[in-house]
Amino acid sequence: MRAVIAVASGKGGVGKSTTAVNLAIGLAQRGLSVGLLDADIHGPSLPRMLGIAARRPEVRDKRLIPIVAHGIRAMSIGLLVEERTAMIWRGPMVMGALNQLMGEVEWGALDVLVLDMPPGTGDAQLTVAQKLALAGAVIVSTPQDIALLDARRGVAMFEKTRVPVLGIVENMSTFCCPHCGHETALFGHGGARAEAEALGVPFLGEVPLLLDIRTSADTGAPIMAAAPESAAGTAYARIAGRVASALAPHLR
Ligand SMILES: Nc1ncnc2c1ncn2[C@@H]1O[C@H](COP(=O)(O)OP(=O)(O)OP(=O)(O)O)[C@@H](O)[C@H]1O
C-alpha cells in the first residue's frame, strides 16, 4: 500500500462519504489501484453508496477479502454485521472493529487506500490517524461559517498528528436548479476557498449541490461511475487530479 489518505471533517453530514466514494472512483479512473475503507463504525455508508449492501466479504486464511465495485476495492463494518448492530457499540467495541478493519483486510497491491472517516475529531479519528501513518487528509466542508469552524478543527487535528492536509473541498457549494439551471448559493459560496487560504492549505475544488449526486449515492451507483462526464463528475475528476498530484511522491 503506497499511500493512505483520510477524507474527514469536524462536522457530520457535510458529504465526507459522498466525497470519499467519488474521489476513490476518480483516482481509479486515473489508472491507480484504489481501496476504500469505511472507518465510520457507528454509521457506515459505503455499502449502500456503492450498491454492495447485500454482499458478504469472503474470508481467506483468516483475512477479509474486500468487495470489488465500480473499479475499487471496498470494506466496511456494514458488510460484516447487521445495520443496527454496530450503531450501539461502545468505545472498546468500536476500537476493536476499527483495528480489525485496519489490520485484517487483504487489500492486495494498492496505490491508494481512501478512508471514509466518521464525523468529528475524537478518539476514533485520532486512532486511525496515528495507526495508519496517513500520507494526507482531505477535509470536506460546506461553505457556511459554522461548518468552516469544524473544518478548522479537522485541519488542526491532522496537523497535530503530523498528517499533511492535502486540502479542503467545498461541498454543496452552489445549488443548481434541475429545471432552469439557475445557480443559488444555498449555504453561501467561496467560504471554504477563503478558509483554505487563511489556514495555508490547498483548496481542492468545489462540488455543487446536485440532485444527481444525492440520488446516485442512494441508489448505489456513484455519480463518478454512472456519469463521469456530468457537472458533478467533472468536479470530482478535478479534485481527484489534484489529490493524485499531491500524492505523486508516494506513487512513484
Ligand atoms: N454535493 C452534493 N449534492 C447533493 N447531495 C449531496 C452532496 N453531497 C452529499 N450529499 C448528500 O448529503 C447527505 C450526506 O452526505 P454524506 O453521507 O456523504 O455525509 P457525511 O459527511 O459522510 O455524513 P456523516 O457525518 O453522517 O458520515 C447524503 O444524502 C448525500 O447523498
Ligand SMILES: [Mg+2]
Ligand atoms: Mg459519512
